Every structure is written in structure tokens, then in C-alpha cells.
Amino acid sequence: MNDLHRTCKWGTGKRWGSLDTETGMSRLSLSDSDKKARDWFVETTMALGCSVTIDEMGNVFAIRPGRNVGPPTCVGSHLDTQPSGGRYDGILGVLAGVEMLRILNERDARTHFPVGVVNWTNEEGARFPISMVSSGVWAGEVPVETAHGLREVRGGTVTMRSELERIGYLGSVPASHTSMPMAAHFELHIEQGPILENHKQKIGIVTGVQAYRWYTVQLTGRDAHTGTTPFDARADAMLAACRMIACSHDLAAKHSALASTGILTLTPGSVNTIPGQVKFSLDIRATSDATLETLEAELKAEFSRLASKDVTKGLDVSVTWQTDTISPAVDFHPSCIETVRASALSVTGDTSLFREMVSGAGHDSVYTSRHCPTSMIFVPCRNGVSHNPEEFAKAEDCATGADVLMQSVLRFDHL
Amino acid sequence: MNDLHRTCKWGTGKRWGSLDTETGMSRLSLSDSDKKARDWFVETTMALGCSVTIDEMGNVFAIRPGRNVGPPTCVGSHLDTQPSGGRYDGILGVLAGVEMLRILNERDARTHFPVGVVNWTNEEGARFPISMVSSGVWAGEVPVETAHGLREVRGGTVTMRSELERIGYLGSVPASHTSMPMAAHFELHIEQGPILENHKQKIGIVTGVQAYRWYTVQLTGRDAHTGTTPFDARADAMLAACRMIACSHDLAAKHSALASTGILTLTPGSVNTIPGQVKFSLDIRATSDATLETLEAELKAEFSRLASKDVTKGLDVSVTWQTDTISPAVDFHPSCIETVRASALSVTGDTSLFREMVSGAGHDSVYTSRHCPTSMIFVPCRNGVSHNPEEFAKAEDCATGADVLMQSVLRFDHL
Numbered sequence: 064m065n066d067l068h069r070t071c072k073w074g075t076g077k078r079w080g081s082l083d084t085e086t087g088m089s090r091l092s093l094s095d096s097d098k099k100a101r102d103w104f105v106e107t108t109m110a111l112g113c114s115v116t117i118d119e120m121g122n123v124f125a126i127r128p129g130r131n132v133g134p135p136t137c138v139g140s141h142l143d144t145q146p147s148g149g150r151y152d153g154i155l156g157v158l159a160g161v162e163m164l165r166i167l168n169e170r171d172a173r174t175h176f177p178v179g180v181v182n183w184t185n186e187e188g189a190r191f192p193i194s195m196v197s198s199g200v201w202a203g204e205v206p207v208e209t210a211h212g213l214r215e216v217r218g219g220t221v222t223m224r225s226e227l228e229r230i231g232y233l234g235s236v237p238a239s240h241t242s243m244p245m246a247a248h249f250e251l252h253i254e255q256g257p258i259l260e261n262h263k264q265k266i267g268i269v270t271g272v273q274a275y276r277w278y279t280v281q282l283t284g285r286d287a288h289t290g291t292t293p294f295d296a297r298a299d300a301m302l303a304a305c306r307m308i309a310c311s312h313d314l315a316a317k318h319s320a321l322a323s324t325g326i327l328t329l330t331p332g333s334v335n336t337i338p339g340q341v342k343f344s345l346d347i348r349a350t351s352d353a354t355l356e357t358l359e360a361e362l363k364a365e366f367s368r369l370a371s372k373d374v375t376k377g378l379d380v381s382v383t384w385q386t387d388t389i390s391p392a393v394d395f396h397p398s399c400i401e402t403v404r405a406s407a408l409s410v411t412g413d414t415s416l417f418r419e420m421v422s423g424a425g426h427d428s429v430y431t432s433r434h435c436p437t438s439m440i441f442v443p444c445r446n447g448v449s450h451n452p453e454e455f456a457k458a459e460d461c462a463t464g465a466d467v468l469m470q471s472v473l474r475f476d477h478l
Numbered sequence: 479m480n481d482l483h484r485t486c487k488w489g490t491g492k493r494w495g496s497l498d499t500e501t502g503m504s505r506l507s508l509s510d511s512d513k514k515a516r517d518w519f520v521e522t523t524m525a526l527g528c529s530v531t532i533d534e535m536g537n538v539f540a541i542r543p544g545r546n547v548g549p550p551t552c553v554g555s556h557l558d559t560q561p562s563g564g565r566y567d568g569i570l571g572v573l574a575g576v577e578m579l580r581i582l583n584e585r586d587a588r589t590h591f592p593v594g595v596v597n598w599t600n601e602e603g604a605r606f607p608i609s610m611v612s613s614g615v616w617a618g619e620v621p622v623e624t625a626h627g628l629r630e631v632r633g634g635t636v637t638m639r640s641e642l643e644r645i646g647y648l649g650s651v652p653a654s655h656t657s658m659p660m661a662a663h664f665e666l667h668i669e670q671g672p673i674l675e676n677h678k679q680k681i682g683i684v685t686g687v688q689a690y691r692w693y694t695v696q697l698t699g700r701d702a703h704t705g706t707t708p709f710d711a712r713a714d715a716m717l718a719a720c721r722m723i724a725c726s727h728d729l730a731a732k733h734s735a736l737a738s739t740g741i742l743t744l745t746p747g748s749v750n751t752i753p754g755q756v757k758f759s760l761d762i763r764a765t766s767d768a769t770l771e772t773l774e775a776e777l778k779a780e781f782s783r784l785a786s787k788d789v790t791k792g793l794d795v796s797v798t799w800q801t802d803t804i805s806p807a808v809d810f811h812p813s814c815i816e817t818v819r820a821s822a823l824s825v826t827g828d829t830s831l832f833r834e835m836v837s838g839a840g841h842d843s844v845y846t847s848r849h850c851p852t853s854m855i856f857v858p859c860r861n862g863v864s865h866n867p868e869e870f871a872k873a874e875d876c877a878t879g880a881d882v883l884m885q886s887v888l889r890f891d892h893l
């Protein structure tokens with residue numbers, strides 16, 4: 064916990080309480096503060112006897128040798144945060160990995176095969192708008208050119224590649240599961256939702272991740288005067304966007320799915336001009352791929368209807384969709400899930416303190432699971448709140464999670 | 479028309495056609511390009527024999543002496559534009575005034591009393607968010623401290639006063655109808671709506687202006703993760719804003735009024751974070767003040783309902799309203815209206831070519847009408863489109879309007 068809070072001096076965000084540790088985080092991927100956190104990670108793991116490899120996506124692999132040569136059993140997560148995020152999302156997983164290395168050293172423990180800790184680049188997708196993009200490249204699911212060419216979500220000219228270069232983390236090793244194979248991947252993370260807390264439980268054994276997709280929806284109407292343009296002569300892109308966003312909520316609710324809009328921009332942006340252009344993000348999620356497919360089809364049909372003059376009772380608004388991310392539903396590996404369960408029982412000694420659950424958020428484990436046995440461990444966070452400066456997990460819950468994480472690695476290494 | 483298009487080199491906006499004149503305008507009030515247009519106006523009117531007065535709001539009064547000393551009969555409008563506006567809104571009215579001065583000089587005409595041309599500052603309200611703010615100060619309706627303290631609509635630290643000072647247009651004369659009294663105020667403007675064009679008419683005799691109000695609505699919910707936060711645990715400020723904007727349209731339609739949102743900003747602005755803060759502008763208009771009053775009351779009640787957990791089916795979102803502008807309905811002066819009608823008949827020779835109408839947009843004439851006889855003259859614009867780079871009025875229609883304007887001034891001077 065000391066390391067976690069100390070390294071949060073790089074990218075400290077909004078203050079919400081009076082204690083030193085009571086601030087959020089704003090450490091966007093490949094920013095100057097992310098570079099400092101990375102430098103610390105490299106130095107610290109090297110000092111702990113690891114060899115460090117940086118690949119062409121800036122993913123950092125710190126590997127501690129075992130008795131035998133072979134693919135390492137890894138723990139991984141990410142040091143980047145949301146623009147207005149907290150101290151636990153991602154950071155806890157990497158720091159628990161560093162703590163594992165430290166304990167193995169203190170006990171002079173030798174594993175059968177190497178073990179490692181990975182810091183994946185731009186997991187959040189908050190700066191460059193594909194989440195888990197760098198584990199995606201490692202998995203062969205996102206072309207490295209696509210990832211390198213990604214531009215900041217708010218516009219501008221810098222790309223992932225130019226920022227990797229600028230902060231000195233454009234490695235030469237290909238980002239690939241063939242160059243950097245792993246025996247297994249375990250990830251400790253805060254739940255980011257309310258289930259564990261509501262059930263007064265300490266550990267979530269994560270059996271899979273729900274499906275999600277991200278889109279950018281662009282509407283084109285016509286700039287016009289708010290005072291002189293009758294409703295029947297308008298192509299009001301803002302009004303159409305509002306109806307679409309409200310509709311996305313209602314359709315998602317109907318399918319027990321989720322829909323959210325986190326970004327919306329409009330032009331020209333004047334009180335007395337009806338916006339001719341509106342662009343918004345749409346994030347939809349569901350436990351099954353089939354539900355998401357149905358929801359997408361219904362949304363496309365409904366948005367077209369809402370943009371047509373039948374509904375606007377004025378002029379048509381045009382709609383275009385761009386798909387930014389497709390993350391299918393994932394089932395984690397049975398033997399990793401079993402390993403986590405055995406570790407949770409051993410650490411807590413009480414089956415009522417843990418439960419199986421499906422992750423609502425994407426994680427790098429989604430992509431590692433394509434090429435090596437993977438599962439995750441959740442710990443509770445206050446009020447289930449995440450992507451918020453007030454995100455908080457108790458130190459003792461973090462410690463329980465870190466114990467389960469280390470035991471899982473050792474059990475898997477043994478397996 | 480040559481002057482109009484030549485002076486549009488200061489603040490040229492988006493190109494929409496291939497001709498030199500086929501671009502929009504982006505000449506925000508008190509910007510560098512506005513300064514250049516003002517400098518041109520001052521030099522040109524002084525060269526035409528006017529005395530020029532600049533008041534503490536940067537309003538510029540160019541006065542041509544008459545046979546007798548006394549308050550001038552003025553024409554006025556504005557040289558500022560929307561961020562993405564056209565070449566006619568405001569500019570036509572000022573340039574037609576300059577043309578009037580030129581014709582009076584060419585004919586060596588002497589008026590009974592002085593006549594003048596006024597350029598009012600920040601009519602659009604697009605940069606500093608009170609429209610017609612400087613004629614408002616002149617009329618004693620907006621305190622000069624409020625106007626001077628106005629900040630740019632997009633945030634930042636510059637104020638109207640600091641920008642007036644920066645571009646050298648912070649005059650020492652008080653902005654007041656007592657310091658700068660006028661005998662009458664006539665304003666030529668494009669209609670900005672479709673009525674004249676639809677009726678194939680050339681002149682609108684403007685009998686009044688509809689009422690309007692501008693608000694900033696601020697919503698506070700809670701930042702949270704889009705993937706892990708169930709609908710019933712959300713306080714989604716974006717969804718609430720969308721429902722409110724859609725509702726404002728429906729309620730306005732019910733009252734044959736208008737409602738529009740031209741600006742919306744949100745934080746933190748990340749695809750996978752539910753926005754905790756949303757702020758949007760709301761512009762409502764109706765022919766009567768009573769209707770607007772009723773609409774405002776209904777909107778306030780409905781927005782509160784839409785923000786409550788009864789509707790969100792999650793957590794409450796909080797709503798605050800700020801009133802930025804109140805512009806009551808205006809009836810112009812009967813003798814000015816008659817003067818314009820007589821001039822329109824004399825210029826067009828055909829009663830079927832003009833009509834009486836009420837302005838949907840606010841104009842500086844709204845405020846001058848509080849202290850001197852006032853009315854306006856409209857000319858048609860293509861498709862009724864304004865606040866859009868493609869805003870367009872035919873040269874011959876502009877000329878007809880300018881003829882009616884000059885005749886109105888001379889008839890009133892005679893009266």
C-alpha cells in the first residue's frame with residue numbers, strides 16, 4: 064500500500080478528502096506522469112532481480128527466473144488511469160505483482176518456472192480510444208499499425224506511436240504472444256461494481272467478462288438560428304442525439320444490457336445556433352455476444368428512424384456509425400478459475416467470503432485468455448464506484464486480494 | 479455590396495462555394511478581426527464627414543450633422559458574427575448605413591437634424607453570452623458592470639472589459655441613452671427565417687420582436703464505470719440532460735413556442751465513464767411573455783422530475799438553473815412602422831411585395847425601442863437560413879432593403 068500511494072504522486076488527480084492519500088488519479092497513458100510510473104516499475108523490478116523486456120507497444124514484462132527455463136506464469140494489469148479516475152483501478156494489480164516479487168525474494172523462494180509481472184499499455188482506452196489495445200496487439204487481435212496510428216480521443220495529431228517514442232517506451236521486441244509467451248495470466252483488480260460489497264464478501268473469482276462494443280455516432284443536420292427557424296424547418300443534430308441517447312438506454316434496459324454515452328461534442332457551439340454537427344460515443348455491454356448483436360441491430364434501426372423526418376417533423380438528419388472496439392464475451396480457463404478458488408479458500412478459510420462472478424469491465428485478461436490460461440481476482444471497492452476520484456478499496460481487502468493472487472501464481476507454477 | 483464583401487476579409491469563415499464571396503464569417507465580438515472591421519468603419523465614416531463617438535461598451539456612433547442641432551435619427555446594427563455565421567446578419571445593416579451616408583454626400587443632401595450609423599458591440603451574444611448586451615447597457619437595462627464582467631462562453635479569464643481595452647475600443651463616454659440620445663433607430667436585417675421567401679416578398683415591416691430567455695442548466699450526477707455500474711446505481715447526468723432537452727422540445731411545441739440547445743459540455747469526457755457533470759444552454763422563445771413564463775415554469779417542474787430517482791430509476795441527479803438573458807416581447811413604435819410602410823410602398827410600388835411581421839430573433843432595436851421610436855426592415859434570405867456559413871441574400875434584395883432604410887430615415891427626419 065505504501066508503494067501504491069507513493070507512486071500515485073505521478074498523476075495525482077482531484078482531492079476528495081483531507082488525508083494525503085485521499086485524491087483521485089489522472090494518469091493518462093503515455094503521459095509524462097505515466098512515464099515516471101513506468102520508470103519506477105522498471106527500476107524496482109530490476110532491483111528485485113527481474114529481467115525487463117519492453118515491446119513495441121510499450122508493454123513492460125518483468126520476469127523473475129525459475130528453476131527451469133520456460134514461459135513465465137504472470138500477473139498483469141495497468142498503471143494508466145482515467146482522466147478523472149482513482150488509485151486502485153489497474154494500479155492495484157501491478158503493485159500486488161511487485162509485492163509478490165518482493166515476498167518471493169524475502170523468502171528466497173524458487174519457482175519451477177519463471178514468474179513475472181506485466182504492465183500493459185493504455186488499458187483504459189481513455190486517451191487512445193481502444194481499451195486494452197496493447198494486450199490486444201500481443202494477442203494478435205489488434206494490428207500493430209492500427210494501435211500505433213491511434214489518435215487521442217479529443218483530436219489532435221499525436222498518436223500512440225509518437226507518444227511511445229516521445230517517452231522512450233517504443234521497444235523493439237514485437238508485441239506478440241509468440242515473442243513473449245506466458246504460461247498463464249492472473250489479474251487482481253477492484254470489482255468496480257457493488258456486488259461483493261453488497262454481499263459482504265472479500266474475493267470475487269472471476270469466471271469471465273461480458274461482451275462490449277464502442278461506437279462513435281456522427282450526426283449531420285444544419286446550423287440554423289434558434290429564434291427564427293420553425294421546428295418544421297430544422298435539422299437539429301443535438302435534439303436527434305438526445306433522442307438517440309435516451310433510446311439507447313431504453314433498448315439496453317429491455318435486453319438487461321447496458322448503454323452509456325461518455326463523450327459528446329457539437330459544432331458550432333453557440334447559444335443561439337442549432338448545432339449542425341454532433342458526435343457522441345456509445346458504449347454497450349451484455350453478458351452474451353448474441354444479445355449485443357441484437358441490441359446493435361435494434362439501435363441502428365431506431366437511430367435511423369429518429370433521424371428521419373417522420374420523427375424530426377422537420378428535415379432529415381444523417382447518421383453514420385463507426386465501430387471503435389469489439390470485445391466479445393470471454394470465459395476464463397477452468398484450471399485458472401480452480402486455482403483462484405483453492406487460493407481464496409486457503410486465504411480466507413470461509414466459502415461464504417467469496418463468490419464466482421462475471422466482470423462488467425474489460426481487462427487485459429480478456430486478450431491474454433486467447434493465448435494462455437487466464438483468470439482474475441476481484442476485491443470489493445466502496446459503493447462499487449470506479450472511474451471516479453473517490454474510488455476506494457480498504458488496505459486489508461487489497462492485502463487479501465494480493466495473497467490470493469500470489470497463491471494462485473504459485474499453485475499454477477506447481478501445476 | 480462591394481464594401482460588404484471587402485470588409486468580410488476580416489474574419490472570413492468556412493468556404494461553401496467556389497466564388498470569392500462564397501464563404502461564411504467567423505468574426506467574434508472584440509476579436510482581432512472585429513477590431514479591423516471597426517477600424518474600417520471609423521475611418522470610412524469620418525472620411526464621409528461624420529463625427530465618431532465610442533462609448534464604454536465599444537458602441538460606435540458615426541453622426542452626420544444636420545441643419546439643426548439635436549438627437550440624430552440613426553440606423554444601427556452590428557459587425558460581429560456567430561463563430562460559424564454568414565455575411566449578412568448584422569453586417570448588412572451597418573453597411574447599408576454607410577451607403578446611406580455616401581448617397582447623402584453624393585446628393586449633397588442636408589437633413590433637418592443629424593443622422594447617424596451605429597455599430598453595437600456583441601449583438602450576437604455568441605462570444606459573451608448576453609445578446610444585444612451593449613444596446614442593453616445603452617438602454618439602462620443591463621448594468622455596465624455586468625456587461626464588462628462577462629466572460630467568454632467557453633470559459634477562460636478574458637472579459638468584455640479586458641477585450642475592449644485590448645483592442646482599443648473601451649471608450650470614455652458612458653454607454654447610455656442620456657449621453658447618446660437618438661431621435662429614432664431603424665435597423666435593416668435579413669429575416670433569418672423563411673416567411674418572405676415563401677411568400678415571394680421583398681420587404682418585411684417589422685412590428686415587434688418575440689420574447690426569449692437564455693439559461694444555463696447544470697446537472698450533477700456521479701462519475702462511474704460504464705461497464706460495472708448497473709442502471710439502478712447510476713446518477714447519469716448525460717442521460718438526464720438528453721431527456722431534458724427532448725422534453726424542452728416537446729413542451730415548447732405544445733405551446734407553439736421554440737426551445738433549442740446550442741452548447742453542451744460534460745466532464746470527465748471518457749468513453750467508459752458515465753459523466754458526473756453536464757452543463758447545457760437552453761434558449762426558449764414565444765410571441766408573448768405570458769407563454770414564455772408558463773413554459774419556463776413547466777420546464778423547471780419537468781426537469782426536476784426527470785432528475786429525480788422516480789424517473790432515473792437510479793440515484794437523484796441535481797439540477798440548477800441560471801438565467802443568462804431575459805428579452806421580453808417588444809412592440810415597435812407606430813410612427814416608425816408607418817414610416818417603413820410608406821417607404822416600402824414608395825420603393826416597391828406594390829403592396830403585395832411587403833408584409834408586416836414579428837421578428838423571431840432579438841436585435842439591438844429591442845433595446846433602442848425602450849428610449850426612442852424604433853422599427854426594423856427585413857429582407858429575404860435564401861431558405862431562411864442564418865447562423866450558418868451559407869447564409870445568403872441577393873444583392874438586389876439587399877439594395878431594395880437599403881433603399882427602404884434610407885427613405886425611412888429621411889421621412890422620419892422630416893416628421
Ligand SMILES: NC(=O)NCCC(=O)O
Pocket residue numbers: 152186187188194195423424425426703705750
Ligand atoms: N477495468 C477497466 O476499467 N477497463 C477499461 C475497459 C472497460 O471499459 O471495460
Ligand SMILES: NC(=O)NCCC(=O)O
Pocket residue numbers: 288290335567601602603609610838839840841
Ligand atoms: N439577429 C440575431 O441573430 N440576434 C442575436 C440574438 C438572438 O439570438 O436572437
